[in-house]
Amino acid sequence: MIMALLGFIAGVSTIGFHSFLSNIFPVWLWLLSLFMVLTILVLLNRTQIRHDLISRPYRSFGMHGVVLAMAFIFGSGYAHWQLNHALQQRLSEPVEQTAIVRVVGISDGVGEQWRQVVQPVSTKPCSDQSAKWLLYGSFDWKRQQAVTPPDMQPGQLWQVRVKLKPAHSNASPGAFDVEKWLLQQHIAATGTLQFAKPLTPLQVAQLRLKPDSFIAQINQALQRERLRIRQHVMQLESTNNSSAKGVLLGLLTGDRSLIDADTTLLYQQMGISHLLAISGPQVILAALIMVWLLQKLLDRFPAVYLKAERRRWLLPVFMLVVVLYAGLAGFDIPAQRTVWMIGLTVILLWLRKHWSRTRIMLIAASVLLLLDPLAILSAAFWLSFGAVAILLSMNLPQTIEADSAVVMPKLQQWRLAVRQFVQLQWRLFVLLAPLVLLCFAKISWLAPVVNLLAIPLLSTVILPLNLLAYTLSLVSLPLADVIWQLALWLLEVFHGGLHILAQTFPQALQPFYLGxxxxxxxxxxxxxxxxxxxxxxxxxxxxxxxxxxYPARLVAPLTVEVLDVGQGLSVLLKTAHHAMLVDTGAKTGSTSMGDKVVIPALQAQGIRRLDKLMLTHLDSDHSGGAPSVLQQIAVTQLTSSEVFAPYPTYLCKAGQNWQWDGVSFKVLSPSPTHFQATNKQASSKNEKSCVLMVEVPAQADIPAQRVLIMGDAGLYTEFLLQQQAVPLQADLLVLGHHGSQHSSSSAFLAAVKPQRAVVSAGYLNRYGHPKSIVLARLAEQQIAVDSTIDSGTLTYVLGQQRYLNPQRYRDQKLWLQRPHE
Structure with a gap:
């Protein structure tokens, strides 16, 4: 059975990696493989066959290999079948519509950060209602503030007017994959809420909907209780209105809506973010407290044990508390893992059976993936089961040997326990490091030290106080508030210590590139x-x-990466030993493409220093992310067409040139003519953009290859460049002004004669870039067009092959793929 479970999990883990997996495993094949696995497992239970396999090891090895392969085929086929179904449910085109929706759970965030998952309701009995929408609050542009979101309660029905759009995010190395997260959450579209009104009981009755199941009603009741707890915690008095209260709420119910960005970053820097997830320790502690109270009550009536032994009374209550608390915590993946593992253990105890801990863990993981194979896309799945696997594999030393008659002094027992706890934390840190790096590409070296204090404090002090306060809140809120205030004070002291550590060791959270x-x-x-x-x-x-x-990296003469920064531009140029960044994308509100896309892309490739940062001009969509980059990445030289205060800036001018590793760089614009122009259009920031030509010298049978980056330069600059004696021919052209009609004239395109042209623009941008007239000009001259909208980050290698073939980041995963020519 172990091999079948491992094969199934391994098969599911291939989900989304390549389209050929969904084609080579048709439905009939993976169903046949399931039948074969079940047949073999039944045969292996026969005593004679099992004895024959034991006596012939090579047959046993072959049989296990067949089971592993068949289970892998079933897992991969089943996972891709579910993935294709989820992808078909996703919205394909933007739409504005009025719909009846059911509120799912509680809002993720409050105030300006409010967002709510809803499920469209259909009156058709056979319609698929599994897809969900993620709604954001609207923004009042006249008052320049977010509109107060509606007070939606879990399970309520609302009539809403929404602007929906398909799932789309920045597809770039190292950036958070929002589309994968939406897919894993079964969210088919995101939208902006325009109007919302709750349905009256009469309107609900007129819909004649199918009544909610008992489980759905229980879940809605638990979600309403989560909302009640959030609202009460928000009202608690605290010297810090968000930090401690947000963590207190997260420790109790897993609700992170009150945790601000600074606290999230602080916990990441200290390596203790995992403590905010509701999993085994919290759930088991709550269940043990309830079982202990029940046992004390039953012990007063010993006659009940004549009807059934103690375990028959306690195990059902223990399991019920586990399920209810997991539901109260939102029933996320760590909580689901806890429920399945404890559930299997309770059943085995009830039946007086014994299974290995490894089998229990693998069955729990397989059941979870069988119910929802998309769960494997979540980092929480790998970290949760990975941590359990490491703990189960450890031969943890015992305080006192089982066969020892020596009673150790209390002080010596405490010393031994502390030493074992320290050893456990270091082992977990080392053994979990590969998974952490795989999921997040960064790790905090302070984690094992901080966890030595954080785990005892949060798990053995704050959590029991939290659970006690919650239990008392059902009876006496004033008494519960006293305990919650004590927990808040302890958390504020703890946070004060964390801030001191963060200031002392600001570089504790280190990015690591791993090939x-x-x-x-x-x-x-x-x-x-x-x-x-x-x-x-x-x-x-x-x-x-x-x-x-030792990182094994293939070094090309020149690698050009046009990063997917939405409506903006950012191009990374890499030679054998140097790196240069041209522009940094935009900053909109508190969202900086420098933090969101550029820095993760640099860190994912192990780039910690830029030899040059060129801002073609200081429009926000080109320089908005620059402060973040300059604060977090070492930059040897900053250059731009104008001074970027308060940073020392080297002004770019036509004629400047340099070489790195044999690759030539030359600034073609701005020229003195730009600064002498009196025409408003000719003297604009766009026309003064730094224009850069990069040339890779001829190698063997490959001629010299060039890339031309135009910034936001328009028709006037193009005209001036054509008057110069400098050749403009380039194999790769990064179009000026994101494909605006005010750039990329037919004459200029004919002078450049590129193999490929690149458009860096945002999905559904309000400017309509790239313009159809520009695309028509490119088509007329048979120039291939690549766009970050459809392809995500585009990577080109110059100097290795005659014809440039882009590497499209969106081609790496099925859920990211978009149609392109």
Missing amino acids: SLQLLALFAMLVLLLLPKGLLPRWWLVFLVIPAC
């Missing part, structure tokens, strides 16, 4: 460490140290 070979080597080292001693020699680790520490 595929490095990750593979790290996971192989992890497996060797987790395997029982003696199964494989530990000295094999020596052979894995070199590939784990």
Whole structure:
């Protein structure tokens, strides 16, 4: 059974990696593989067959290999079948409509950060109502403030007017994959709420909807209780209105709506974000408290044990509390893992059966993925089950040997317990590091130290106080508030210590670039460490140290990456030993493309220093992310067409040139003519953009190749460039002004003669970029067009092949793919 479970999980983990997996495993094939797996497992339960396999090891090995392969085929086929169904449900075109929706859960965020998941309701009995929408509040542009969101309660029906759009986000290396998160949450579209009105009981009755199931009613009641707790915690008095209260609420119900961005970053820097997820310890503690109280009550009436033994009374209550608390915590993946693992354990205790801990964990993971294979897309799945697997694999030392008759002094027991706890934290930090780096590409080296204090404080002090206060709140709110105030005070003191640590060690959270070979080597080292001693020699680790520490990277003469920064521009240029960034994308409100896209892209490639940062001009969509980049990445030289205060700026001028690793860089514009122009259009910021030509010299049978980056330069600059003696021919042209009609004239395109032209623009941008007239000009001259809208980040390698073929980031995952020529 272990091999079947491992094969199924491995098969599901291939979800979305490539379209061919969804084609080579048709429905009939993976259903046949399931039938074969079940048949083999039934046969293996026969005593004679099992004895025959034991006596012939090669047959046993072959049988397990067949089970593993068939389970893998079933897992991969089933996962891609579910993925295709989810992708078909996604909205394909923007639409504005009025609909009846049911409120799902509680809002994720409050005030300006409010967003609410809803489910469209259909009166048709056979319609699929599994798809959900994520609605954001509207913004009042006249008053320049967010409109107060409606007071939606879980389970309510509302009539709403919404502007819906398909799931779309910045598809770039290192950036958070919003589309994957929406898919994993079964959200088919996002939208802006224009109008909302709750339905009256009469209107609900007229819809004649199917009554909610009992489980749905219980879930809605639990969600309403979560909302009540949030509203009460918000009213608690505190010296810090958001930090401590947000964490207090998160520790109790997993609701992070009150945790601000600064606190989230602080917990990430300290490596303790995992403590805010409701999982095993919190759920088990709550269940144990209730079972202990029940046991004390039953012990007063010993006659009840004549009807049934103690476990028959306590196990159902224990399981009921586990399920209810998991539901109160939102029933996210760590809570689901806890429910399934504890549920299996309770059933085995009830039946007086014994299974290995590994089997219980694998069954829990398989059941979770069978119910929702998209759950494997969540980092919470891997970290939750990964941590459990590491804990189960450890031979944790016991305080006192089972066969020892020596009673250790209390002080010595405490010392031993502390030493074991310290060893456990370091082991978890080291063994979980590959998973953390795979999921987040960064890790806090302070994590094992801070966890030594944070885990005892939050798990053994704050959490019990939280649970006690919540229990008392059902009876006496004033008494509960006293305990909550004590917990808040302890959290504020704790946060004060964390702030001191963050100021002392500002670089505690370090990004790490790991290539595929490095990750593979790290996971192989992890497996060797987790395997029982003696199964494989530990000295094999020596052979894995070199590939784990040495990044294997293919270095091209020039790599050009047009980052997907939406409506803006950011181009990363890399030679063998140098890196240059042209523009940094926009900053809209508190959202900076520097933080969101540019810095993650640099960190994902191990770039910690830029030899040059060129801001073609200081429009927000080109320079908005620059402050973030300059604060977090070392920059040798900042250059722009005008001074970027307060940073020292080297002004770019036509004629400037330099070489890196044999690659030539030359500034073609602005020229003195730009600064002498009196015409408003000719003297604008756009026309004064720094225009950069980069040339890779001819190599073997490959001629010299060039890339021309225009910034926002328009028709006037194009005219001036054509008057110069400098050749304009380039193999790759980054179109000026995002494909505006005021740039990319036919004459200029004919002079450049590019193989490919790149448009960097935002999805559904209000300017309509790229303009149809520009696309027509490109088509007329048979110039291939690539767009970050459809392709995400575009990568071109110059100097290795005659014809440029872009690497489209959106081609890497099925849920990111868009149709392109």
